[in-house]
């Protein structure tokens with residue numbers, strides 16, 4: 001029987017039509033019209049004034065951190081349970097990530113740990129909406145205001161998600177999205193940084209395009225990168241965005257269905273259906289092995305793979321990354337929730353193209369491993 005992949009995107013809207021338009025008009029570079037159309041439509045969806053499309057979400061994080069003026073001597077608070085891109089954006093800017101642990105139930109950063117880690121060197125708070133649930137943005141924005149800190153909101157996993165009715169990605173001084181194929185809206189590869197501040201938007205545009213001097217091309221007062229998105233990627237992104245509401249409905253239905261099928265298994269901690277301010281939209285359907293299970297996530301994933309089911313492990317915490325430990329960073333630090341999630345958590349196939357038949361096979365396999 002065919003392997004059930006952990007993710008497969010749904011590309012049956014206007015993707016083909018828009019791509020053909022790119023080919024027929026000859027517009028394939030970042031100068032093509034789909035880039036601005038995608039930026040405007042996505043910014044409107046996120047209730048922001050400006051969207052700056054980039055080649056991927058990690059690049060958008062690099063640009064966002066740089067646009068906040070973060071550099072050597074600065075500290076940036078960020079959850080240890082996240083993708084490396086959050087930390088690498090900070091360390092490559094020469095600044096220091098100061099980590100906080102996650103909440104054991106929502107798996108999102110535990111905002112109550114942030115305040116006591118703020119120092120005179122703290123420049124920004126980075127938050128990450130994890131796996132379809134949402135960080136308490138009221139609490140984060142209040143801290144940012146009280147201590148005069150920038151807020152960087154990584155909403156890569158939260159397209160179309162809301163907190164108290166306001167779009168995720170509309171809160172931070174700058175917010176970042178990814179359009180990797182497992183995200184609700186994909187471009188193949190792509191990302192975007194958004195803001196409502198015209199000066200930050202200008203910075204982001206400049207950083208994306210090598211910081212060309214406005215008066216004399218090929219003259220540079222600052223160093224940027226080439227992070228531009230092509231018209232081809234934007235064409236796919238725009239077609240995907242048109243269907244975002246449908247995609248979220250599919251994910252919510254899938255998540256609720258998995259929970260109904262698996263909730264009697266007392267080996268597994270399942271995702272919360274809601275947190276204050278938001279209903280889960282199950283960007284991915286994660287599970288965590290309870291303590292009574294004698295093996296770890298790696299073994300569970302091996303057993304499921306043997307039954308033809310693809311899975312992915314949860315994040316590996318920033319404070320346990322070999323690259324940082326080797327540099328002497330985070331030594332002696334411990335974040336027990338994140339450490340446990342990294343070893344006991346993984347996610348099931350939850351892509352938008354997952355068929356009914358594939359879902360049933362996933363549930364049968366999970367039940368047979370954990371009964």
Ligand SMILES: *Cc1c(COP(=O)(O)O)cnc(C)c1O
Pocket residue numbers: 056057058059082083085086128129154156157177178179180190191
């Ligand atoms: C996917 C993701 C990114 C990185 O995006 P890429 O486009 O893969 O570089 C950043 N942050 C989070 C939370 C993500 O899930």
